[in-house]
Amino acid sequence: MDKFVVRGGNPLLGTIKVSGAKNSALPCMAAAILTEDEVILENIPQVRDIETERKLLEAMGATCELGYGRAQHRTTIQCAVLSDPEAKYEIVKTMRASSLVLGPLVARTGMARVAVPGGCAIGGRPIDLHLKGLELMGANITQEHGYIEARTERLKGAHILFDKITVTGTEDLLMAAVLADGETVMENCAQEPEVTDLAAMLAGMGAQIQGAGSSTIRVQGVSKLHGVKHRINPDRIEAGTFLVAGAISGGDLNVDCCNPQHLAAVIAKLEECGVRLDVGKDSIRVRSEGKLKAADMATVEYPGFPTDMQAQFMALATQCEGTSVVTENIFENRFMHVSELSRMGANIKVDGRTATVRGKTPLQSAAVMCSDLRASASLVLAALIADGETILDRVYHIDRGYERIEEKLRGVGAQIRRMGEVFGKR
Numbered sequence: 001m002d003k004f005v006v007r008g009g010n011p012l013l014g015t016i017k018v019s020g021a022k023n024s025a026l027p028c029m030a031a032a033i034l035t036e037d038e039v040i041l042e043n044i045p046q047v048r049d050i051e052t053e054r055k056l057l058e059a060m061g062a063t064c065e066l067g068y069g070r071a072q073h074r075t076t077i078q079c080a081v082l083s084d085p086e087a088k089y090e091i092v093k094t095m096r097a098s099s100l101v102l103g104p105l106v107a108r109t110g111m112a113r114v115a116v117p118g119g120c121a122i123g124g125r126p127i128d129l130h131l132k133g134l135e136l137m138g139a140n141i142t143q144e145h146g147y148i149e150a151r152t153e154r155l156k157g158a159h160i161l162f163d164k165i166t167v168t169g170t171e172d173l174l175m176a177a178v179l180a181d182g183e184t185v186m187e188n189c190a191q192e193p194e195v196t197d198l199a200a201m202l203a204g205m206g207a208q209i210q211g212a213g214s215s216t217i218r219v220q221g222v223s224k225l226h227g228v229k230h231r232i233n234p235d236r237i238e239a240g241t242f243l244v245a246g247a248i249s250g251g252d253l254n255v256d257c258c259n260p261q262h263l264a265a266v267i268a269k270l271e272e273c274g275v276r277l278d279v280g281k282d283s284i285r286v287r288s289e290g291k292l293k294a295a296d297m298a299t300v301e302y303p304g305f306p307t308d309m310q311a312q313f314m315a316l317a318t319q320c321e322g323t324s325v326v327t328e329n330i331f332e333n334r335f336m337h338v339s340e341l342s343r344m345g346a347n348i349k350v351d352g353r354t355a356t357v358r359g360k361t362p363l364q365s366a367a368v369m370c371s372d373l374r375a376s377a378s379l380v381l382a383a384l385i386a387d388g389e390t391i392l393d394r395v396y397h398i399d400r401g402y403e404r405i406e407e408k409l410r411g412v413g414a415q416i417r418r419m420g421e422v423f424g425k426r
């Protein structure tokens, strides 16, 4: 298994580019199921989860060509015939977001079979709200032998009020509603930029959607959708991770090809810590001069502070003067990075969903274990400033959502290298 070796101490200097958003690319690739025409997606990140999504679509009978290295990271998908509308356990167990094919499959073919995604490192993560919404739209849902089966003649419009804000739940039911018979009104929806990005792609396919990006979305179902060419949003979480990298390393970093509007909560929190940020149209310059101040932070649904930046913020908080209280409101078990940061000398006490971080504490190199995508990112950030050489194990977690992060960081002066193969053979 690949490892990273990081020698800490170098301030990051220069320009680092942000790739397309994994959490936009996954629902947009699933949306290709809704039409038999060709769909072209640009700015698709070269990360492991995209490779998994390709396998998922191809197993159903689609063609999916990941055009890496070519201009625009173009991906071409065609779901002319879906011979096997099933998301198999072998794939779903490696990526929960596979459940995003449920809505589009039922809407397009009237039938879907999806392995129940088990829990994951950060929480139980049920999909009950996805199923509840599909039932309201008239689907008959059964569960057998670890698989959910959904069947219907044709989905019909419905009024859906989410008990809880769910990102992929909103996306899954949005994709179901665009081909349903009649109007669907969804309330208490997720407002994440990834939802808006998906809605923009669906509108390009001929869907009739109002209110994406707000808590109420209205969809007028249509009988057929056509192909589209769509450019995926930049990855706001990758951008946020690099902002913290610039701040924690005492560097002067220009984070380029991002959308600062999607990072308002992250920018505000970093400024509260005393980080200097110059915000441009599609780039942000980050500098930290001298002492960083402690600040409390609580994760909230968008436009609040993203849970996917919690671990990275915690790494920064270890270098802030004073006590920072970090509260995780979205997932019940998202402090896996704490024990590893503590191995590097951090002073963090966890009590349920709250972690109290005392700083500034000098970090030392150590052998650490990656446990999930964002926890891994926080360990890379800590290793960038730790005294000595840190070995990060199981970096396949970070490859799931960061495109060649070691090369990008090396490009701005980090001493980081990968031990082992880059990507498994196809």
Ligand code: EPZ
Pocket: 023, 026, 097, 123, 124, 125, 126, 127, 128, 129, 130, 164, 165, 166, 167, 168, 169, 190, 194, 307, 308, 330, 331, 332, 373, 374, 401
């Ligand atoms: C999306 O996951 C993202 N993944 C996650 O990013 C992100 O952490 C999360 O949204 C929150 O922002 C993708 O977009 C592929 P939720 P999702 O449904 O949709 C509960 C990363 O690091 N819930 O919004 O699965 C759930 O357990 C990943 O890139 C139900 O109870 O998250 C959680 O506590 C990690 N029933 C809360 O809602 C449901 O049916 C929010 O989860 C659905 C969700």
